[in-house]
Amino acid sequence: ETGVTQTPRHLVMGMTNKKSLKCEQHLGHNAMYWYKQSAKKPLELMFVYSLEERVENNSVPSRFSPECPNSSHLFLHLHTLQPEDSALYLCASSQERVAGLETQYFGPGTRLLVL
Amino acid sequence: GDSVTQMEGPVTLSEEAFLTINCTYTATGYPSLFWYVQYPGEGLQLLLKATKADDKGSNKGFEATYRKETTSFHLEKGSVQVSDSAVYFCALSAGGYQKVTFGTGTKLQVIP
Numbered sequence: 001e002t003g004v005t006q007t008p009r010h011l012v013m014g015m016t017n018k019k020s021l022k023c024e025q026h027l028g029h030n031a032m033y034w035y036k037q038s039a040k041k042p043l044e045l046m047f048v049y050s051l052e053e054r055v056e057n058n059s060v061p062s063r064f065s066p067e068c069p070n071s072s073h074l075f076l077h078l079h080t081l082q083p084e085d086s087a088l089y090l091c092a093s094s095q096e097r098v099a100g101l102e103t104q105y106f107g108p109g110t111r112l113l114v115l
Numbered sequence: 116g117d118s119v120t121q122m123e124g125p126v127t128l129s130e131e132a133f134l135t136i137n138c139t140y141t142a143t144g145y146p147s148l149f150w151y152v153q154y155p156g157e158g159l160q161l162l163l164k165a166t167k168a169d170d171k172g173s174n175k176g177f178e179a180t181y182r183k184e185t186t187s188f189h190l191e192k193g194s195v196q197v198s199d200s201a202v203y204f205c206a207l208s209a210g211g212y213q214k215v216t217f218g219t220g221t222k223l224q225v226i227p
Contacts, residue, residue, distance in 0.1 A: 004158070042119070043159075043204065043217035056214070090158055104215060106151075106158035 003027040004107035006091050012113045013081065021076040021110045023091030031096045032074040033104065034066060037088040049074060050096050081114045088112070117142045121205050121218035128225050134192040136221045138179075138205035141186065146209035148172075148181055148188040153202045153220070162190075162203070195225045 004025045013019050025032065034046040048056040049068040063085075065077040074091055088111050092104040122137040140146065147166045151159040163172030168183035177192045188205060205218040 006158075040219060042219050045214060048214070092159075103149075103161050103164070106160065108156070108158045 004091060004093055004105050006089075006107035006110050008110060009108065010111045010113075012115065013078070014115055015081060015083075017081075018077070018079040020078065021089055021091075021112075023074040023076075023107055025072055025074075025091075025093035025105070025107075027093060027095075027105060029093040029095045029105070030071050031094045032068060032071075033092040033094075034074065034076050035090040035092065037090055037109070043090070047076075078112075081112075083114050086112055086114045117146070117207060117209055117216040119205050119207055119216055119218035121203075121221050124202075124220075124222040126221060126223050128195055128223070130197055130225055130227050131194045132225075134190070134195045134199075134223070136190040136203055136205075136223070138188045138190065138218060139186050140188065140205070140207050142207055142209045142216075144209050145183075146207040148179070149206040149208070149215070150177070150179055150188070150190050151204040151206060151217075153204065155201070159204060195223070197225045197227055199223060200225045 007022045031050045033048050036044045045058055046060045047066045052068050063080050067075040088109045090109045091107040094104045118141045120139050149164045150162040152162045153159045163174040165172040165181035168181050171180045179188050179190045202220045202222045204220045206215050208215045
């Protein structure tokens with residue numbers, strides 16, 4: 001039980017489709033993250049939300065659009081994706097504190113295939 | 116910028132063999148270091164961590180020591196089991212907003 005859930009677990013979409021990935025954390029954390037995991041590449045941080053405000057966007061293409069309506073939910077809206085966007089998308093959460101580093105807790109991921 | 120280098124896998128071992136997965140890092144300041152594990156079909160789970168030089172993190176029989184002089188954080192286990200088969204990621208955090216830099220991962224396969 002990681003406390004972070006993601007839906008759907010698998011998604012196949014065409015390049016003209018619009019879909020959304022959902023992440024929910026049940027840990028009372030105040031920061032949430034989207035990562036992209038591709039084969040043979042390091043995990044890539046895409047977006048960070050702290051206290052429901054986006055604090056980092058690592059030059060992610062605009063076809064990926066995050067939304068964080070509250071501290072427990074995080075969405076990633078997808079539109080006009082490319083085949084190279086096929087990957088495992090991982091959500092994580094953590095508790096931001098003034099001092100000290102807190103561990104990130106990951107969800108199981110959504111396996112995305114873009115045709 | 117920050118970076119993490121891990122040995123390339125896959126690593127295949129027989130059950131009860133000794134495991135070492137090498138990890139070295141480059142970072143400014145004094146990062147915290149982590150090992151995460153990803154079992155098939157699951158997300159990443161924190162395995163162990165160390166927050167300062169000479170600290171040893173340990174969990175489930177795995178150990179890693181923060182070596183500042185060699186900028187390393189090698190993962191070891193004395194006797195692996197089939198259930199340890201997974202992908203292991205070395206990571207560091209040295210920046211704000213808990214930004215974590217991951218290595219590419221090392222796949223471990225343990226055969227009976």
